[in-house]
Amino acid sequence: MERYAWKGRIKAGMKEEYVRRHREIGEEMIRALKEAGIRNYTIWCSGDELFGYYECEKGIEYAARSQAISPVVKAWDVYMQDVLEMEKDPVTGAQPLLEQVFFLE
Secondary structure, three states: OEEEEEEEOOOOOHHHHHHHHHHOOOHHHHHHHOOOOOEEEEEEEEOOEEEEEEEOOOOOHHHHHHHHHHHHHHHHHHHHHHOOOOOOOOOOOOOOOOOOOOOOO
């Protein structure tokens, strides 16, 4: 199982809205993530800084491709533009993968 970590930033004054949208995430989005092989997805927040982590049971490349072609994920990205500052990889459309420097199982 490959692991994926990303970072982002909530736009100033939008933290409450960011959290609300994730509390109310729709079943379509949950299904799109699961179909991409994403499991154990967690997002942490420190102030306006975000750190996300998930495991890719079908591999990182599969998860990225699956999300890139999903109309549900594309709609979510548009929906989140007003609250989120997120760098995107121009090739995959996903957040750039963070370099893993330590792992303890």
